[in-house]
Amino acid sequence: MRQLNETKNDDICALATPVGRSAIAVVRVSGPNARSILQGLCIKLSSEIESHKAYLAYVYNSQSEKIDQALVTYFQNEQSYTGESSFEVSCHGNPTIVKKVLERLIQLGARLAHPGEFTFRAFINNKIDLIQAEAVLSLIESQSDEATKISLRQLDGKVSDLFKKLESEMTWCLAHIEASIDFSTEGIDIVNDSGLIHKLKDLNEELNRLIEGFGHGQIIKYGLKVTLLGKPNVGKSSLLNTLVQSEKAIVTEIAGTTRDVIEAQTQYNGMAIYISDTAGLRETTDVVEKIGVNRSLAEIKKSDLNLLVLDVTEPLSEDFKQNLTLFKGQKFAILCNKSDLINADQKKQISQELAGLIGGVQKLPGSLSFNFGKQVLFTSSIEMACRNDVLNLVLAQFESLDFLDESIVSSARQIEMVNMAKEYVEKSIAELSSGLGSEFIAQTLKDALLAIQKVLGHVYDDQILDRVFKEFCLGK
Ligand SMILES: Nc1nc2c(ncn2[C@@H]2O[C@H](COP(=O)(O)OP(=O)(O)OP(=O)(O)O)[C@@H](O)[C@H]2O)c(=O)[nH]1
Ligand SMILES: [Mg+2]
Numbered sequence: 001m002r003q004l005n006e007t008k009n010d011d012i013c014a015l016a017t018p019v020g021r022s023a024i025a026v027v028r029v030s031g032p033n034a035r036s037i038l039q040g041l042c043i044k045l046s047s048e049i050e051s052h053k054a055y056l057a058y059v060y061n062s063q064s065e066k067i068d069q070a071l072v073t074y075f076q077n078e079q080s081y082t083g084e085s086s087f088e089v090s091c092h093g094n095p096t097i098v099k100k101v102l103e104r105l106i107q108l109g110a111r112l113a114h115p116g117e118f119t120f121r122a123f124i125n126n127k128i129d130l131i132q133a134e135a136v137l138s139l140i141e142s143q144s145d146e147a148t149k150i151s152l153r154q155l156d157g158k159v160s161d162l163f164k165k166l167e168s169e170m171t172w173c174l175a176h177i178e179a180s181i182d183f184s185t186e187g188i189d190i191v192n193d194s195g196l197i198h199k200l201k202d203l204n205e206e207l208n209r210l211i212e213g214f215g216h217g218q219i220i221k222y223g224l225k226v227t228l229l230g231k232p233n234v235g236k237s238s239l240l241n242t243l244v245q246s247e248k249a250i251v252t253e254i255a256g257t258t259r260d261v262i263e264a265q266t267q268y269n270g271m272a273i274y275i276s277d278t279a280g281l282r283e284t285t286d287v288v289e290k291i292g293v294n295r296s297l298a299e300i301k302k303s304d305l306n307l308l309v310l311d312v313t314e315p316l317s318e319d320f321k322q323n324l325t326l327f328k329g330q331k332f333a334i335l336c337n338k339s340d341l342i343n344a345d346q347k348k349q350i351s352q353e354l355a356g357l358i359g360g361v362q363k364l365p366g367s368l369s370f371n372f373g374k375q376v377l378f379t380s381s382i383e384m385a386c387r388n389d390v391l392n393l394v395l396a397q398f399e400s401l402d403f404l405d406e407s408i409v410s411s412a413r414q415i416e417m418v419n420m421a422k423e424y425v426e427k428s429i430a431e432l433s434s435g436l437g438s439e440f441i442a443q444t445l446k447d448a449l450l451a452i453q454k455v456l457g458h459v460y461d462d463q464i465l466d467r468v469f470k471e472f473c474l475g476k
Contacts, residue, residue, distance in 0.1 A: 004120050004469070005462075011037060012113035012121075013105040015098055016475035022093030027101050028475055029110055030086035030118055035074065038087045040108040041101070042072055051076035059091065062107055067100045068092055082118050083125025116472025120465070123457060130457030131160045133468055134411045136476065138221075145270050146220045150408050159407040163456050166206060166421075170449040173199055173428075174442060181438045193432050200429050207422040210409050214418070217410040219304055219398065223265070223272030226394055227299045228335075229326075230309035231319060232256045232280025235337040238381035239309065240264060240277035243390060249277045256280060259292040261299055268391040276303070281323060297326070305397050306332040307390075312378070313341050316353055321360065331397050333375040335390065340380035347378055413467055417451045424448035 011031030017024070029037055039047060042057040043064065049055060051074055059067045070091040080086040091097050102112070119136050122128045128136075135154035142148040153159060176191050191199075228236040232255035240249050244264040250257055262277040276299050279292030300306055306327050310320065324332075336350060351372075358370055377393045379386050409415055428444040453459040457468075 004114060004117055004465070005124070008121065008124055011110040012117055013102060013110040014113040014118070014475040015102065016088070017093070020093075020095065024090050025093040025098045026475075027089045027091065027098065027105070028086065028113075028118060029089075029105060030080065030082040030084055030113075030121060031110065032085060033109060034085040034087055035076075037105060037108045037110055038072065038074060041089070041104055042070075045072070049074050051079055059089065059101055059104070061100060061104055067104065068094075068097045070101075078125075081127065082121040083127040084121060113474065115474050116469035116476060119472060119476055120469050129160050130460065130464070130468055131163065131414065131455060132157065133457070134414070135159075137471055138410060140473070140476065142221075144220070144223075144272055150217055150220060150410055153407060154410070159409065160456060162206075162210075162407045163452055166203065167449065167452050167456065167458065169199065169203055170425075170445060170452060173203070174445045174449060177438050177442045177445060181442065193435075197429055197432050200425055200432070204422060204425045204429065207418055207425060210407075210418050211415065211422065213408045214410065214415045216398070217408040220271070220408075221410055223274050224305065224394070224398065225274045225276070225303050226305045226307060227276040227278060227296075227303040228307050228309055229278055229281060229296055229300065229323070231311070231314075231317075231323075232282055234280070234309045234311040234314075235381050236280070236309050237262070237277050239307075239335065239337065239379065239386070239390065240275055242381045242386050243273075243275050245387070256282075256284070256286070256289050259288055261295050266391075269395060271395065273391065273394065281319070300326055300330065304331065305394060306330060307335050307394075308332060309335045309337050311338050312336045312346070312350055313338055316350070316357060321357055324358070333377065333393055333397060336376065336378045337381060339378035340383060351376070413464075414455050417455045421448045421451035424451065 009032060011029065011033050013027060013029045016026045016028045031037075038049070039045060041059055042055075043060050045055060045057045054071050054073045057070060057072050059070050059072075061067050068091045070089050072087060072089050074087045075081070075085070077083075077085050089101060091101055106112070116137075119128070119133050123130060123133050132155055135151050139148065139151035139155060142151050173196055176196060228239055230236055233253070237249035237251045237258050240262065241247050241251065244266045246264065248264040249262045256279070258277055258279050260279070263274055264277075265272060265274050267273070278296035278299055279289060281293055281296055284290055284293065308320075308323055308327070310316070334354070336347075336354070339347065342350070354376060355372055358372070374393075374396055377389060379390060409418060424444050424447045428441050428448065431441045431444060450459060454464060457464070
């Protein structure tokens, strides 16, 4: 990225559309001499061209021969994507035409741009901050409607506003701590430590919210992973097939049919949901089945949600209690399957029994929190309503995902910095509470502030720029 920084006064050009044949290909040019390069490319174009207006013009080579007829749009300084003088040529999407246009632009003094260089210039010229630069990339790469919405919110500056607020509040706290070091500072009312602690705790809460939101953002971006677990023969594979509407897994009345983890995907309410069917959990001496059971257990930790499946025609066993403890610290729900085989009274009886067992498990130290109404569902894999009922239950465990108007951080770089800021804010709260010297607390807070400034790109170095821009495609 040092290279981009050192050559930021070059005129750059690139094809902005995919390589190959297409109706139209767009070539972009940006740099201090963009206007004169445009005049050199389209020699018949009036020198009076206005910014943001499309002109139909011929594009010429160095021998003044026509290369193509194209639509050209000029963007003057500061009113362009890059923040510098630039233009776009929409020519016919023939690779030989594109090649000739680029050759001509290079003759006229431009050079081929590096990947992400246009967005880099937008950043350097303060058109966007680093959050927005990353949003450009994630918007191009979004794979679902919901993921696109997150990227758009980042691009339009909502997330940046939040970070700017954090930056200004941290600066305020820092100013007050520094003021108490230097008593001669005038014009600042020194707040007491408890006032500062209160403010820092609010900041910490906001950082925590961002960290939690990151988890949700990842789910929206990459889909939700759900695993079906339970004893053999309870109907896990039947449920998988019903949920993904395809005969993915083998179903038989023999206990121990599924040996491997079988994954299939479905879409529901705009969300991608990946469902894993697993080998039934039981003690076994069968070598292959044993491996399968271990794989089932390994899936638990990888899942966003575990669904423990029961067969309602079988008595609730000790196994159930044990299986429930496997989900410590994780989201889970219970499917009481084969409910087509029992009547309403039996359902009621099972519910009561289940509530008692769960109550027992919850009394254990460090136990699971459980909402009976929200986390237990009677299912029948052979009934029509099954798919919707189960998938609604799944999404209900992620209700906060509906808060899409919230600002979500979705890049690994950003969340690393947020975690770092949180660590320092917590440290500064502890330091303030223990009455440590203001000089030390000021240093801790400066580190927190630096982390937030790096997210926005208000402070940056080559390493940060490299991380943000190296993933970009050519022409962006
Ligand atoms: N009546 C009824 N039968 C079901 C239901 N779900 C599954 N079954 C039957 O139960 C048997 C076992 O179903 P599977 O889906 O293979 O069960 P599993 O939990 O995957 O079993 P393993 O792979 O052995 O762990 C099959 O005969 C299914 O047809 C249900 O909701 N109602
Ligand atoms: Mg199975």
